[in-house]
Amino acid sequence: MMKPLNLNPRDSRPLIEQIVTGVKRRVDERALRSGTRLPSIRRFAETHGVSKFTVVQAFDRLVAMGYLKSRQGSGFYVAGRTESEHPASEACRLERAVDILWLLRNALTEQSHVAMPGAGWLPAGWMDGAGIQRVMRALARKSGNYLTGYGLPAGYEPLRGLLARHMEDRGIVCSARQIITTRGATHALDLITRLFVKPGDAVLVDDPGYYTLFGYLKLSGARLVGVPWTPGGPDTAVMEELIREHRPKVFFTNSLLHNPTGVSISQAAAHRVLQLAERYDLRVVEDDIYGDLQGGHPSRLAALDQLDRVIFVSSFSKTVSASLRVGFLACKYEIAETLTDLKLLTSLTTSEIDERLVYELLTEGHYRKHLEKLRSRLRKSRIEAVRNLEKCGMEVYRENEDGMFIWARRDASENASQLAAHAAQQGIMLAPGALFRPNQEASPWLRFNAAGCENPAIFRLLADAAPRHGDQDTSLYPGFTA
Missing domain, CATH: 3.90.1150.10 (Aspartate Aminotransferase, domain 1)
Structure with a gap:
């Protein structure tokens, strides 16, 4: 029989987190043994005075972390936790990102x-489903190795050339050699994180900001340092104080139509961010995944910097198709070479079929x-x-x-x-x-x-x-x- 947890609804920590922490402690201290059946969701909720939704979310997290197992029609049981099955270091790394899974699980059901x-x-x-179908039919009539083979390491070359021209429209001068295609923006951010972020590093991020990025960074062992986001973009006065205190190497920011606030960086704030990057030897990763939805000529960090300290990330997942998973990054050529090697080591190549499809959509003028x-x-x-x-x-x-x-x-x-x-x-x-x-x-x-x-x-x-x-x-x- 499981004794009730001590939950405090006035605690600053969410009730879900309190339940997760409480059950984990009982399991780690052997107060709950392997194979022990937990109370049903309804009974747990009634005993602790919380909603069934709260209990479901907490139990889901504990399952993801390897503390519980779900048996259909029977309930939740304490999982066996031998060292070989659940190394402590692996469990710790997953725990760093498990809170991020809440919205992802719910959003994708x-x-x-x-x-x-x-x-x-x-x-x-x-979205333009009809346009995608039309291009797919046209591609299906064309033969070629792209249907069955691997693509080029940096991505489909005609698409990279076209993207370079599109970058010029945004005020960013670069060549196709500086562009790498990725499986969406999340893949690009993952590659950049692998290259520039080591365990224990302090990393600047928007606060509030992109929750999936936070998950990647936590899995890498980074220390997240939030830069307050204002109606004009990052609070650069606070940002400088944080740089002096934590000495970060990288600042990840979503500059245009910011997720989640929806506002865009002002030109004054953009200039100040780049000044700080130069003064404190900071690399800036500009996530521009929503930028195409903004009209006019907004201030992009990469346009002001011309890819000197800025790595530019974008994708067609929000405007063409999330299913195609076609994104890209642009940076200095020497960094692009290293990131291409990293892409090869971690995922070989990206889908040339998908990249050709996006290329055709862009070239026919419909985009x-x-x-x-x-x-x-x-x-x-x-x-x-x-x-x-x-x-x-x-x-x-x-x-x-x-x-x-x-x-x-x-x-x-x-x-x-x-x-x-x-x-x-x-x-x-x-x-x-x-x-x-x-x-x-x-x-x-x-x-x-x-x-x-x-x-x-x-x-x-x-x-x-x-x-x-x-x-x-x-x-x-x-x-x-x-």
């Missing part, structure tokens, strides 16, 4: 949700028209989503014209993770701000995807969950009950 305003991508219906449609549709969706969020009593961080993300909160003292847990019980996937903090500290903020806010059930839930001051108009969302 789309069929189980009524609505997904917390997702990080555009709906499938917004620019597709982007114009996406931007226009997003602008309309943003206006509507912001209006509905504000009517629910939500405070929007900063309203922009372009991009998919809206950063909003109900109350500065609230932990949005609790609201997200409540929403999940209603089949609505929210993205709580804690997931975007480098060390998952509690946050009142939520990230909303404007393209995923079309279901009135979202705003009905937010309005019903908001503190009652007599000014919420829930009649805006008829036909739904929270």
